[in-house]
Amino acid sequence: MLSEAFCKWCDSGGSGGSVGMEVEVRATTEVVASVRSVATAAAAASSVSGGQTLLQFFPDAWLTTATDSLLTVITMSKDISLVLHLLDLFWGLIWTCSIIEPGSSACHLAHTWLALATLPWMVTEVKLMDLKLVNARQFTHWSAKLKWNEDVRVKSKSIRVIAVLPGNVAPRWRCQVVRAALSEREAQVMPQIATCFPLMVQQVGSEGGQQLMGEAVGAVINSPDTATVRAAAHSFRQLLCALLHLTSLRIDKCKENENTAISLHCTVCNDPLSSSKTVNLQRVDPTLVSHFLELLRLSNDAVVVVVAVVESLPGAAEYLFLLSHPDKSVVSALAGNIGILVCPPGQPPPSQDSKNLIVSKEGEAILLHLNDIVKEYNPNDSTTTQTVLAVLEVLHHLVNVAGDMSGDTGQDSLGPGSPHYPCPGLYSTHHTQGPLHQTQTLLSSGIV
Numbered sequence: 001m002l003s004e005a006f007c008k009w010c011d012s013g014g015s016g017g018s019v020g021m022e023v024e025v026r027a028t029t030e031v032v033a034s035v036r037s038v039a040t041a042a043a044a045a046s047s048v049s050g051g052q053t054l055l056q057f058f059p060d061a062w063l064t065t066a067t068d069s070l071l072t073v074i075t076m077s078k079d080i081s082l083v084l085h086l087l088d089l090f091w092g093l094i095w096t097c098s099i100i101e102p103g104s105s106a107c108h109l110a111h112t113w114l115a116l117a118t119l120p121w122m123v124t125e126v127k128l129m130d131l132k133l134v135n136a137r138q139f140t141h142w143s144a145k146l147k148w149n150e151d152v153r154v155k156s157k158s159i160r161v162i163a164v165l166p167g168n169v170a171p172r173w174r175c176q177v178v179r180a181a182l183s184e185r186e187a188q189v190m191p192q193i194a195t196c197f198p199l200m201v202q203q204v205g206s207e208g209g210q211q212l213m214g215e216a217v218g219a220v221i222n223s224p225d226t227a228t229v230r231a232a233a234h235s236f237r238q239l240l241c242a243l244l245h246l247t248s249l250r251i252d253k254c255k256e257n258e259n260t261a262i263s264l265h266c267t268v269c270n271d272p273l274s275s276s277k278t279v280n281l282q283r284v285d286p287t288l289v290s291h292f293l294e295l296l297r298l299s300n301d302a303v304v305v306v307v308a309v310v311e312s313l314p315g316a317a318e319y320l321f322l323l324s325h326p327d328k329s330v331v332s333a334l335a336g337n338i339g340i341l342v343c344p345p346g347q348p349p350p351s352q353d354s355k356n357l358i359v360s361k362e363g364e365a366i367l368l369h370l371n372d373i374v375k376e377y378n379p380n381d382s383t384t385t386q387t388v389l390a391v392l393e394v395l396h397h398l399v400n401v402a403g404d405m406s407g408d409t410g411q412d413s414l415g416p417g418s419p420h421y422p423c424p425g426l427y428s429t430h431h432t433q434g435p436l437h438q439t440q441t442l443l444s445s446g447i448v
Contacts, residue, residue, distance in 0.1 A: 066093070067109050074116055075142045083148050087157040090117060094164055095249075108132075110169045115139050117161035118173070120149040121180045131173040152188040155181065159189060163196035164203065164249075171204040175212045182219045187228075194220040194231035198238035202247050202264055217291055226305065233308035241266040243288075 074086050090113050111132045115122075122128070122143035128136055148154050159181065162174050178200070181189055197216050220232040241247050242264060250265040370391050377388045 063093075063109055067112055071112065071116065075146065078147055080148045080151050080154065083151075083154055084157055087117060087154070087161055090161050091164060094161065110165055114162065114165055114170055114174070117158040118177045119143045119146060120155050120158060121177045123149065124180065125176065129170065129172040129176060131170040152186045155186060155189045156192040159192045159196050163200040167204045174200070174204065178212060179215060182215060185219070185223070187225050190220060190223055190225060190228040191231040194228055195235055198235050198242045198247075198264055199249075201239065201242040202249065213288060217288060221291055230305050230308060233305045236309060238264045238266070239288075 070086060070089070074083055077083055077086075094110065094113060115128075115131060115133055118131075119139065119142060122140050128139075133139055143149060159178070162177060165174070178193065181193060193216065197220075201213075217232070220228050223229055223232075238247070246266045247264040248267065250263055373391050374388055377385070379385070
């Protein structure tokens with residue numbers, strides 16, 4: 001079915017002509033069906049990849065024919081909807097042919113796929129750097145004449161394609177295109193850059209990603225658009241894991257009528273019991289982490305952003321500082337992580353005397369900070385009352401976690417099955433009695 005469709009698209013375009021309206025409508029329907037077919041193949045192939053069985057759906061000759069057909073249609077089409085679906089098709093082909101079942105021609109064809117995805121930016125670039133094309137002039141000509149080049153929806157889809165390509169496919173050109181996209185500051189494109197940046201770091205390698213890190217992080221975090229900042233906050237933890245070389249690509253099962261979803265899978269965060277890898281936080285630039293933690297100073301108007309940053313804090317424990325926040329949702333997010341920051345996983349169950357519980361050095365600093373907040377409590381100041389109530393909620397959660405570690409079971413457990421279970425190896429531990437004993441004193445003091 002796919003072969004027949006590609007041949008029809010190519011024949012319909014002719015040579016140097018244009019695709020008619022009726023043909024484009026029919027082609028759009030066929031492209032949508034093709035996207036689903038390729039997504040199904042990708043899911044099937046990825047489910048058995050890495051084992052003794054290898055499924056290959058797309059031989060080299062077929063890929064060459066398909067690429068020629070897609071090249072004809074996308075460079076002649078005036079229908080933006082069709083172009084968007086074709087970019088989705090590139091996404092599926094890249095995953096299936098360049099990552100799961102790479103063939104001899106896959107890398108060469110990937111340069112063509114990348115060129116088609118980056119047409120919106122070619123017209124402003126003098127050099128194509130390490131992008132290898134047989135007829136580069138023809139691509140720059142298309143870039144200058146295509147009507148859909150300036151459409152932000154096309155650019156947003158293109159960023160996804162740029163990010164997912166293998167690392168050996170024109171990394172310098174891809175970084176240059178992302179720089180150009182950042183300089184344009186399109187409201188619909190910037191959140192996509194923030195979301196896809198960890199994926200691009202994973203693919204081009206942390207060394208290549210580091211070249212672009214300062215520009216990308218600074219642009220998205222300082223963006224006046226809340227959606228962009230929110231996307232950056234949600235991608236923070238994946239970015240840290242990608243920089244630590246802990247991630248691999250994974251295809252997610254798609255819901256009905258949705259396209260293929262590719263995500264990063266951290267071998268430590270997602271498989272804490274099976275992984276013995278030690279994380280070296282020194283490879284993460286502390287400036288990067290401090291940039292993200294600055295988002296905690298945002299006002300309550302951007303509470304979703306603050307929550308997203310708090311949820312990523314276990315991945316940045318070495319550089320953690322705690323800011324009090326009266327908002328309930330922020331406190332809840334902090335409470336969901338405070339236990340694993342204070343009581344590192346993997347230690348033996350504590351005795352009945354919780355003074356013997358091992359506490360990380362970060363956890364000790366947090367407890368002392370919470371203790372100072374309560375000491376400064378002023379009953380006549382409503383602001384400090386809100387803060388102390390927030391602190392007590394966090395401490396209540398901490399005591400529940402300590403109880404779980406002693407053998408109790410409850411809904412507040414943060415065991416390996418929890419979505420907030422942290423990366424092991426992030427916490428250097430030692431015995432301490434003071435802060436945790438002070439926590440018990442705070443909870444029993446009846447201060448509020």
